[in-house]
Every structure is written in structure tokens, then in C-alpha cells.
Amino acid sequence: MRRIVTPEEGEIFDVELEEQILKANDELATRNSEILRRHGVKAIDVMGSIGSGKTSLIELLIEKLNRKYRIAVFNGDLTTTIDSDRVARHGAEVIQINTGKECHLDANLVFKALNSVNLEQLDLIFIENVGNLICPGEFKLGADKRLVVVSVTEGPYMILKHPFIFMEADVVVINKLDLAESMGVEYEKLRSDALSVNPKVKVIGTICRTGKGIDKVVEALGI
């Protein structure tokens, strides 16, 4: 005897979904990267904690490169325009991306920012992510290179405590080397921590206050 079992109305049934939640952002990031490539524009995603020196580093990079490239900066911040105002003083075009309460930039916000600039008039974009050593790592933006800034004043453990963002990085900048001794933090230990997490990463020590190490950052970014 053959039996056919069909679900009754009101019965629970399973639906296989395989709906990617993070992948949606990855796809948008790929679209951003295609847009950038089509226009011959390079983009650098600058990540790092609050106060590590992301804005200072970007200011120095603009000063260093603004005769060679036409530069824009996308500034990700919760609500303020403090960083944008600082960067704008150096003559680069600045787009402020206010995330509201979100802890990171995502590919969609960057896509909107890309639509608000004339890419024909640009060669290089620095994207300053929201100050945070965790979430930005998870959200690709479509940038050519991802750079993480840490500073010795954040203490000796920040790299090993946050390995995931360093796994995503192409370049790690260790800033405020002039304060290393007072902080009792060793540059070499931080450098070896970064390489221990990600053997491919390029590690550069800087003092953004004086501009020390900035040439090496440019070299490491290949720009």
C-alpha cells in the first residue's frame, strides 16, 4: 500500500533559505570596487580606534600627495564634522558620511558617497572609517587597500585582542612612537603581534605629529 503524506493547513513547514546577510554587503563592495576601477581611482579604507591618529595620518598623506593626485576624503563619523573640517583645510574634497548611531561604514554608504563626487576629477580617495577596532573589519567597502592605525597610547594588547581586523588589513600603522617609552609599550612587540596574526601585512611605525614615517606609509600603500 502506498501512502502519500501532505502537510495539513496550519502545520509547520521548513523553508531552506541560505540567505546571506553579510554577503549582501560584500556584493555592494565589489560593485564599488568596479566603479572605482572604471574611473581609475584608488581608494584606501582607513580603520582604527578613536584617537589613534586616522585623521592626522590622512592629513599628512594629503599634504604629501596632493601635488601628484587629485584627492577626496570620505569621512565616516557618527554625527560631527570635526574631522571633515580638519581635512578640508588641506584642500582635498571632503564628503562627510554621518552614520547616525552605526559603528562602522558599509558598502552602501560608500556607494552613496561615490555618487556624490565627480570620479572623473579624482585619482585617490581616503575613506576614514568610524573609530572602532571591531566592526569596520567585517564590512568591506570596495577599497583597494585596507589600513589599520593603532597607537602606543592604546596599550600593549590591542592587536592581539582584536585579531580579526588585523587579518583584514594590508597595512598596519603604529602611531605615536614618541610616546612609546612613557607608555612602556614596545614597538617591536606590537609589530610582531601584527605579523603573528597576519604574516602578509606591512607594518609601519609613525609619529603623525611630526610626520615621521609617512614616506614609508605611502610606499606600503603602493601609491
Added chain:
Amino acid sequence: MHELSMANSIVETVIAEANKRNAESVSEVCLVVGKLSMLGLEQLRYCYKLLTKDTILEKSKLKIELEEGKVHCGRCKFIGPIKIREDPQYHIVYPTLECPKCGGEVEVVSGRNCYIKSIKLRQKIG
């Protein structure tokens, strides 16, 4: 830290799917989270609970399966679990992109995902 926005995407996706299938309620959501993603499961569950209140997901169970971190080595062709390293000085355990077999550089092939694997729906009667 971005668990709230992730939970929001999950809830929106499930509601859309449930409506499409004319469901009365959702009884279970099965989520796969990679061990190399930066999501905190406790926070994710908490946000899910907050966001599903007064929706057709309100009484649903959130099942979370963990996906292992797997890597591939371009040099020795190793495919397997990501190497975990310990720093004895700081007593910290952390993953590394160094090949567990040959010491070369590896690429992550899985463990970064977050996806909805399946949902259980209750169909409307009549």
C-alpha cells in the same frame, strides 16, 4: 557592536519570506554564524528578541549553528582549520593567517559568514 543592524537584516529577511509564503507565524529561524565573524552571539540573541516583539517572529526560536574557520594555503595546498596561536606573555589565544602545516600565508575560505539557513513557518488556516 553591529549585532543590532545584523539582527535587523535577519528579521526583515525572514518577515519578507514569511509574507511571501502567506505564513501565519514563524516558529524557528536557523542561523549560521562563522567563528571568524565579529558577531557576539549573546548580543545577537538579545537584539533578535527585542526586534521580533510584536511581529510574526515573536515566539520564534533562534537556533544558531557555528561555522568553523577554515583556511587554504597557496603554497602547500593545505585546507583545514585555521591555526590558533597563544601568546604566553599576555595569556591571549588568537587566530593567525599562518599555514598550520608549512608556515606560509593562507586565505580564509570559511568562517566569516552569517546566513539564514532555514526557517520554520506556520501556515495560515483557511
